Amino acid sequence: MKTNIALIGLCVVFCGHALAQTNQILPVINPGNAHTPFDSSHVKTISGGVYDKIEVSKIEPDGVVVCYTPKGGGMAIAKIYFEDLPEEWREHYGYNSERAKKFEVQRQQDTAQMRLQMIADDQNSKQIIAAREAAEEEADRQAKIEAQKEADEQQKIAAAEKAAQAAMIQATNPAHMNAFQQAALIQALNPPIIKQQQQ
Numbered sequence: 001m002k003t004n005i006a007l008i009g010l011c012v013v014f015c016g017h018a019l020a021q022t023n024q025i026l027p028v029i030n031p032g033n034a035h036t037p038f039d040s041s042h043v044k045t046i047s048g049g050v051y052d053k054i055e056v057s058k059i060e061p062d063g064v065v066v067c068y069t070p071k072g073g074g075m076a077i078a079k080i081y082f083e084d085l086p087e088e089w090r091e092h093y094g095y096n097s098e099r100a101k102k103f104e105v106q107r108q109q110d111t112a113q114m115r116l117q118m119i120a121d122d123q124n125s126k127q128i129i130a131a132r133e134a135a136e137e138e139a140d141r142q143a144k145i146e147a148q149k150e151a152d153e154q155q156k157i158a159a160a161e162k163a164a165q166a167a168m169i170q171a172t173n174p175a176h177m178n179a180f181q182q183a184a185l186i187q188a189l190n191p192p193i194i195k196q197q198q199q
Contacts, residue, residue, distance in 0.1 A: 038092050045084045059093050061103035 044050050051068040058065035063081035070076050082095040089095075 038088060040089075040092070043080070043085065043089060045080060046086070047084050049080075049084070051078070051080070061096065062100040064089075064093060 040056055041054050042050075042052050043054060051066060053069040055067045056064050057067055057077070060079075062083075063079050063085075065077065065079045067075060067077055082090050082093070082100060085095075
């Protein structure tokens with residue numbers, strides 16, 4: 001009897017020392033009401049959805065984001081809301097309905113703000129594109145004006161050259177010359193030959 005008491009005492013001392021070292025609490029097991037350990041690898045939701053081979057990747061106040069294996073194989077990602085999860089999942093991940101509501105309100109506000117920002121960015125982009133197109137159109141118009149001015153100038157030069165050629169032809173046409181002009185033209189076309197005097 002004394003030996004049994006001594007052994008029990010040693011076990012208590014040893015177990016107490018081990019618990020103090022590891023900061024672990026040994027579970028109290030009641031065979032009549034054994035608690036089943038929480039299994040997060042499989043869940044059937046209240047709405048009837050079944051998720052197998054689950055890995056919880058993110059916990060949010062209103063639900064959990066999970067990676068799981070669908071029936072057809074492969075891998076998928078889904079967010080399961082706590083309202084659709086069994087009570088044990090809610091308890092395990094600390095579901096709080098008030099905190100979930102606040103989170104949902106904040107999420108909706110963030111989404112609305114993001115949508116407004118996207119609309120503003122889109123309008124700003126449209127304004128920038130419209131301003132760029134207007135500038136390009138104005139540059140195009142100015143280029144056409146300059147090209148037209150250049151073409152008009154070239155036409156004026158060509159007309160002036162034609163007029164000068166016509167005037168030259170008319171000036172050198174003997175039919176339009178008097179006797180004095182004809183003599184001057186003949187002299188211009190046939191310059192006199194000057195002979196040098198022999199010394």
